[in-house]
Amino acid sequence: EDQVTQSPEALRLQEGESSSLNCSYTVSGLRGLFWYRQDPGKGPEFLFTLYSAGEEKEKERLKATLTKKESFLHITAPKPEDSATYLCAVDLPSSASKIIFGSGTRLSIRP
C-alpha cells in the first residue's frame, strides 16, 4: 500500500534554531510532491511543488528539497510565526486518491 510518512510528528524549537522536517514515501514513480502549511482552525495553504530528484524551492526561511524517496523541509532561523503544522502530499501513479497526504509535523517555535 502506498504510504506517506512525515517525521517527526511534533517538533519544538527555540527561535533561531534551524532544523528539518521529513516526508518519505514508499512507492517509486513520483509525479509530484507538495508542501502545505496549516494554521490551527484553518485550511492548508500551499507552499511548494517539487517534481524531480535534486529539485529545490525556497520561500523566506523555508527550503524544500527532493530525493528519490523523500523530501525535506528545511527551516532556517525560524520565528514564532513559523509555528504551524506542515503537511506533505504526493502524487503517485498508483494512487486512486490522486494525491496522498501525510499526517503532518506540528512545529512550535518558542520566542
Next chain:
Amino acid sequence: DAGITQSPRYKITETGRQVTLMCHQTWSHSYMFWYRQDLGHGLRLIYYSAAADITDKGEVSDGYVVSRSKTENFPLTLESATRSQTSVYFCASSPQGINEKLFFGSGTQLSVL
C-alpha cells in the same frame, strides 16, 4: 477576494440525520474537492469534480453524496450521518487539475452525536 467559503463553520447533528455542507468558490476554478481530516489519518479525499455535472469518488466516499450543478458550488451531503463521520471537512479547488496545487477553504467542523 473571498476565494473559497465553507458553511457552516461548526455543525452538531445526530446519528441518522441528513447534513449538507456548503462550499462556494469565486475563482471559477474547474476542479473542486472534498477532504476530511482526522487525527492520525491526514487529509483523505471524499469526492472531486472536474467541472459542472462531472463528479468522481475518492478514497472514502461511502455515506457521502455530492452534486455540482454550477461551477462555483460543490455541496457535500451526508445522507444518514454516523459517528464515524465526525471530522473536519475541507473543500478545495484547483484551476489546473486534480494533481496540482490546491486552494483550501477554512473547514467545517462536524460532530455527529
